[in-house]
Amino acid sequence: MCFLTRPSEAYRDSFLSGAAEFCAEGRTDSTYAEFLGYDQKALERHFGDFVHDLLNLASDDALPRGWQQDQVFWLIGGGQYLGQTSIRPHLSSRYLLTYGGHIGYSIRPSRRRQGYGTRILALALEEARRLGLQRVLITCNSDNLPSKRIIEQNGGRYESAMAMPAHLLRAEGRSANGQVDKLRYWIELVPQPA
Ligand SMILES: CC(C)(COP(=O)(O)OP(=O)(O)OC[C@H]1O[C@@H](n2cnc3c(N)ncnc32)[C@H](O)[C@@H]1OP(=O)(O)O)[C@@H](O)C(=O)NCCC(=O)NCCS
Incomplete structure (x- = not known):
């Protein structure tokens, strides 16, 4: 049994170990820590501030100019942090519209291949519908x-593939000479009966 919740200090210890796992595989920004200016030490020392900053990404009023609204949720199972998903309600930049899309997700390395990736997207779709x-x-x-x-x-329906330009490949930590496409899919969200 797992569920999505807003970031919370209640999951500090398991979040910190999950963040260290993401760093160890070179995904320094899966948790948004680097984006928000926190390294692992700063996360440990100022965890409450980090959670506050993460929650503020959901509020247009609190965002610095040019930032996109982003609703972050953590996947919790057995009382432990397992991963995160983020929902960008407005595709308000060319990047999001072309490459980023509405929903991103990641599962901490030690908990992969147990169905949580499939589950986190199903739960994120429910939040998106809400x-x-x-x-x-x-x-x-x-x-x-x-x-x-x-x-x-x-239920994703394939739409198209967009070649990733060199600067995007570099931003994802990949060789700029690689040949990688961004595959684009759409999922229709049927409104739930009242
Ligand atoms: C992608 C990611 C979320 C998958 O999480 P996960 O918890 O392992 O996913 P699941 O266990 O639900 O597996 C999903 C499917 O992929 C398959 N799979 C998972 N890892 C695999 C691997 N390393 N090799 C081959 N197949 C794999 C599973 O068997 C399953 O297929 P099935 O339903 O036919 O059995 C996880 O690897 C991750 O966080 N990666 C880094 C971030 C990322 O890539 N996010 C997605 C950005 S679009």
Whole structure:
């Protein structure tokens, strides 16, 4: 049994160990820590501030100019942090509209291949529906087979593939010479009966 919740100090210890796992595999920004200016030490020392900053990403009023609204949720199972998903309700930048899409997700390395990736997207779709979205764009890299599978299992309909330019490949920590496409899928969200 697992569920999504807003970031909370209640999951401090398991979040910190999960964040260390993401760092160890070179995904320094899966948790948004680097984006918000926290390294692992700063996370440990100022965890409450980090959670506060993460929650503020959901509020247009609190965002610095040019930042996109982002609703972050943590996946919790057995009282432990397992991963996160983020929902961008407005595709208000060219990047989100083309490559980023409405929903991103990641599962901490030690808890992968147990179905949590498939589950986190299913739960994120429920949240997106609650936020009033009627269809969502979800993307993944053409060589990310687990993510492709997750999107398909959740009803994703393939739309197109966009070649990733060198600067985006570099931003994702990949060789700029690689040939990777961003696959674009749409999922229709049927409104729930009142
Ligand atoms: C992609 C990611 C979320 C998958 O999480 P997960 O918890 O392992 O996913 P699941 O256990 O639900 O597996 C989903 C499917 O992929 C398959 N799969 C998972 N890892 C795999 C691997 N390393 N090799 C081959 N298949 C794999 C599973 O067997 C499953 O397929 P099935 O339903 O046909 O059995 C996780 O690897 C991750 O966080 N990666 C880094 C961030 C990322 O890529 N996010 C997605 C961005 S679009």
